[in-house]
Every structure is written in C-alpha cells, then in structure tokens.
Amino acid sequence: TGSDTFLKNPRAMSPRKVAQVMAETGAYRFEIADETFPVNRQLAVGEELKKIGHDATWNCYLTITNDLLDPERCRRLHEAGCRGVQLGLESLSRDTLLREVKSWNHPENYGKILKNLSDVGIQNHVFLLIGLPGESLQTSLRWLPFLEEHGENMLTIKAGRYRLTKSSPEE
Numbered sequence: 001t002g003s004d005t006f007l008k009n010p011r012a013m014s015p016r017k018v019a020q021v022m023a024e025t026g027a028y029r030f031e032i033a034d035e036t037f038p039v040n041r042q043l044a045v046g047e048e049l050k051k052i053g054h055d056a057t058w059n060c061y062l063t064i065t066n067d068l069l070d071p072e073r074c075r076r077l078h079e080a081g082c083r084g085v086q087l088g089l090e091s092l093s094r095d096t097l098l099r100e101v102k103s104w105n106h107p108e109n110y111g112k113i114l115k116n117l118s119d120v121g122i123q124n125h126v127f128l129l130i131g132l133p134g135e136s137l138q139t140s141l142r143w144l145p146f147l148e149e150h151g152e153n154m155l156t157i158k159a160g161r162y163r164l165t166k167s168s169p170e171e
Contacts, residue, residue, distance in 0.1 A: 015041060019048035022056045032060035039067060039077055046080025059084035059123075065104045068113040075120045084123040084155070087114075091128075092142045096135045111150045118153035128159040 013021070022030060022045075037060040049056050062085040067073055091097050092107045114124050130140045147157065 015044035016048045018045050019052055019054065019056075022049065023052055023054040028054075028056050030056060030058040032058050034061060036063050037061060038063065039065075039073065042077060042082055043080050046082075049081060055081075057081045057083045059086070061086045061088075063087075063104060064089060064110065064113055066106055066109055066113075068116060069109055071116045071119065074116040074122065077117075078120040078122050082122055084125065085117060086125045086127065088127045091132055091135060091139070092146060093132075093135055093139045096132050096139065099134060100132060110146070111153075114150050114153040123155040124153060125156045125158070126154050128157065129162050130159055131162040133162070 039062070042058075042060070058081055060082065062082075064087045088102075088105075089107070089110055090100065090102060090105060092110075094107060097103070097105045097107070114126075117124055128143055130143075143159070147154075151157075
C-alpha cells in the first residue's frame with residue numbers, strides 16, 4: 001500500500017492481497033511504510049490474516065484521530081496485529097493545526113489517545129514539530145509539560161524543526 005508522492009492518488013492493494021503478500025514472504029513481523037495506514041484498513045488486514053492463518057504483526061504510521069479515544073477500538077487494533085505506531089502530533093495549538101490543514105488532530109485528546117494505545121500494548125513513537133509558521137516560541141514550549149505528563153505512554157519521541165518540502169502546497 002502507499003503512495004509515491006502526496007501529489008498523486010495512492011496505490012492500494014486490497015486487505016486480502018496485503019495479507020496474502022505478508023504470508024507469502026514467510027515473515028511474521030512487518031514495518032509498514034505507508035504514509036497512512038488507517039485503523040479500518042488495519043482491522044481488515046488483520047481479519048484477512050486470521051482467515052489464512054498467518055499471525056503477522058506490524059508497526060506503522062498512523063494518523064492520530066478521535067476514533068482512538070475508544071479503548072475498545074484500540075484493543076481491536078492490537079488484536080488485528082498492530083504493535084507500534086508512529087504518530088504525527090505536530091503541534092499543541094489547534095489554530096496552528098488548522099492552518100497546516102491537519103483538522104483531524106485534536107491536541108486536547110493526545111494524552112488519552114496515547115494512553116489508550118499504550119494500555120493495549122501498542123508502542124507509541126511521536127513526532128513533534130517546532131517552529132511551525134505563525135506559532136510562537138511559547139506555544140512550542142508547551143511540549144515540555146505535555147511530555148512530562150504523558151511521557152510514560154510514549155516509547156520514543158522525535159522533535160524536529162519545521163521545513164518546507166519541495167513542491168508542497170505551502171512552497
């Protein structure tokens with residue numbers, strides 16, 4: 001699954017085909033480098049893996065959406081095979097996130113979502129951005145108390161400075 005670039009529609013294999021390819025490799029542990037691997041798609045892949053009797057697990061990128069506020073949904077995600085996620089938290093400012101066209105990110109829910117994932121055994125790697133356009137230094141410094149409060153639910157953290165990507169809409 002995945003796309004070659006954000007400028008084109010993503011290529012996609014059916015969940016059944018993904019499961020078959022996983023089984024054909026003979027491997028049981030996967031790193032899925034799709035730009036997004038939505039929960040519903042992961043659940044479907046997990047169902048297909050069960051049908052063919054292949055107990056694969058994976059780590060993947062995952063968009064942090066409010067459907068992860070449901071602990072049962074997180075449990076089902078783990079049951080499907082997800083063992084680790086990489087989440088782009090980006091900013092603690094809702095205004096910044098809206099400017100950056102990330103309306104699905106709700107900073108007020110980050111802590112609960114990280115806890116829900118961690119509680120079911122899914123490891124969290126989080127990405128933070130510093131220096132987003134229009135964001136003050138004081139806003140970026142809000143990460144420190146957030147990390148102190150919720151750090152136990154994160155395995156790793158990567159903070160990076162904001163840089164435009166060549167050919168991105170903002171450039």
